[in-house]
Amino acid sequence: MNSKDAPVKVLNVTVEMAPLAKQGGLGDVLGALPKALRYKSVDARVLLPVFPGVMECVERNGYECSALPREIHVALDWRVYSARVYLAEVEGVPVYLLENGKLFDNPAIYPQSLSAASVMPFAFLSMAAFEIPAVTEWKPDIFHVHDWPVAILPIALRWHRHYRALRSDYDVVLTIHNMAHQGIVDPSMLTSWGITREAFSIDGVEYHSQSNILKGGAIASDAITTVSPRYSWDIQTPEGGFGLHGVFGGMKGKLSGILNGIDYDVWSPKNDALIPARYGADDMSGKAECRKRLVETCHWEDDGKPIAAFVGRLVQQKGIDILFTMLDRFMPDNCRAVAIGSGMPQYEDWARRFARMYPDCFWCCIGFDDELAHLAYAGSDIIVMPSLFEPCGLSQLIGMSYGSVPVVRGTGGLADTVIDFDGSHDGTGFVFSDYSADELLKAMRRAIDAFRDKDRWNALIKNTMSSDFSWNKSTLSYTELYNGLRSGELPS
Numbered sequence: 001m002n003s004k005d006a007p008v009k010v011l012n013v014t015v016e017m018a019p020l021a022k023q024g025g026l027g028d029v030l031g032a033l034p035k036a037l038r039y040k041s042v043d044a045r046v047l048l049p050v051f052p053g054v055m056e057c058v059e060r061n062g063y064e065c066s067a068l069p070r071e072i073h074v075a076l077d078w079r080v081y082s083a084r085v086y087l088a089e090v091e092g093v094p095v096y097l098l099e100n101g102k103l104f105d106n107p108a109i110y111p112q113s114l115s116a117a118s119v120m121p122f123a124f125l126s127m128a129a130f131e132i133p134a135v136t137e138w139k140p141d142i143f144h145v146h147d148w149p150v151a152i153l154p155i156a157l158r159w160h161r162h163y164r165a166l167r168s169d170y171d172v173v174l175t176i177h178n179m180a181h182q183g184i185v186d187p188s189m190l191t192s193w194g195i196t197r198e199a200f201s202i203d204g205v206e207y208h209s210q211s212n213i214l215k216g217g218a219i220a221s222d223a224i225t226t227v228s229p230r231y232s233w234d235i236q237t238p239e240g241g242f243g244l245h246g247v248f249g250g251m252k253g254k255l256s257g258i259l260n261g262i263d264y265d266v267w268s269p270k271n272d273a274l275i276p277a278r279y280g281a282d283d284m285s286g287k288a289e290c291r292k293r294l295v296e297t298c299h300w301e302d303d304g305k306p307i308a309a310f311v312g313r314l315v316q317q318k319g320i321d322i323l324f325t326m327l328d329r330f331m332p333d334n335c336r337a338v339a340i341g342s343g344m345p346q347y348e349d350w351a352r353r354f355a356r357m358y359p360d361c362f363w364c365c366i367g368f369d370d371e372l373a374h375l376a377y378a379g380s381d382i383i384v385m386p387s388l389f390e391p392c393g394l395s396q397l398i399g400m401s402y403g404s405v406p407v408v409r410g411t412g413g414l415a416d417t418v419i420d421f422d423g424s425h426d427g428t429g430f431v432f433s434d435y436s437a438d439e440l441l442k443a444m445r446r447a448i449d450a451f452r453d454k455d456r457w458n459a460l461i462k463n464t465m466s467s468d469f470s471w472n473k474s475t476l477s478y479t480e481l482y483n484g485l486r487s488g489e490l491p492s
């Protein structure tokens with residue numbers, strides 16, 4: 001085999017990977033994508049810090065894990081920081097775990113505020129990636145970095161006083177999972193990591209006299225992807241670009257959108273061990289069992305009304321304000337609702353208050369409970385996602401797999417994955433456009449009208465359950481992108 005036919009070697013550098021470290025959808029994607037790519041003969045591996053709880057998770061799951069003989073050292077701010085490296089095998093994926101208990105001590109992964117001390121761990125992780133070949137004897141062709149914390153890697157490869165010498169050895173792909181977080185910091189921070197003066201220009205990290213890590217990282221990367229095709233356009237608009245729409249508008253040649261998938265080993269009602277009864281489109285009796293359990297969990301009697309579920313972070317992005325305004329006007333007579341998730345204290349309080357105000361039709365669990373999330377998908381009729389913006393969204397895809405019909409705002413990945421049922425026989429949900437409680441209410445009304453007509457509803461559920469959002473298609477696109485980069489020609 002000559003080197004051109006050898007599998008392309010990709011090191012994913014990330015701060016989240018399910019099940020080891022997860023705060024949101026990014027963790028799910030990193031738990032599934034490298035695994036799926038390995039089936040496509042890509043030698044995909046992961047570099048992840050040992051945040052609190054990671055080693056316990058490795059042990060609990062019985063993953064093989066051993067320490068490598070050599071440590072990694074990185075100079076930052078005139079000091080040398082070191083980390084021990086472990087190699088774990090997580091569901092068939094080699095994962096390099098970087099252990100430095102002082103730097104990676106935040107169980108929440110992302111800091112509350114950005115300071116020299118709180119961003120330093122991400123700089124260390126990004127630059128440690130360059131040392132991987134020396135301690136492992138495995139040298140990637142491509143670094144695939146995810147979101148702003150590791151967008152420091154392409155910045156360093158282009159502008160770091162030492163690491164820029166490695167520039168021609170690697171290609172870098174940056175995937176943007178959420179444009180709302182960009183890592184805007186004081187320029188002195190980057191200087192203290194060894195980033196040279198050339199970086200601080202309009203064609204680099206400079207951003208209103210500050211340094212914008214996502215911007216600089218994007219400029220310095222060879223290819224940029226967003227997690228859905230529509231979102232690659234959304235970020236070029238003033239509403240979706242969070243100040244960088246002009247920058248991304250100028251990058252058309254290297255920017256593309258590749259839709260996330262879901263892992264049907266985890267998210268299929270046919271083989272889900274976490275739900276009370278299994279079912280499929282051909283026999284839905286198990287779904288009735290799941291509904292029964294969900295209703296019991298909420299301390300309700302079943303009154304036959306549709307149950308809407310929200311599973312996700314209680315943050316502004318997810319449209320929580322219009323969701324609660326709509327429920328307040330709609331709920332007691334038309335439907336019941338459950339919400340599972342945590343997030344901004346004001347939204348958490350709102351959910352608790354609703355549960356007290358409407359004990360017979362609203363139930364919430366503040367926090368994350370995996371088993372309950374599975375039950376909510378399986379036992380509910382509708383999944384509501386009225387997001388203000390949504391790079392991809394996983395909840396609507398999971399809902400469809402469990403025959404829970406999505407009611408979504410047509411933005412980003414929601415627009416790419418849900419087809420409006422009233423406009424099409426092969427529709428899979430209900431889509432509205434304007435961000436308002438009124439529009440959401442109208443879409444909910446349409447969903448509930450369909451629910452009352454059993455034939456229409458069954459046809460709709462058949463459509464949702466037969467949609468295929470496996471990683472298969474996305475991995476083909478990533479493989480094409482990696483191979484295009486390696487051969488020096490990006491796919492058009």
Ligand code: GLC
Pocket residue numbers: 024025026029177178227260390391392393394413
């Ligand atoms: C972020 C986005 C979400 C996306 C996920 C995985 O959490 O908000 O839309 O599905 O990343 O890419």
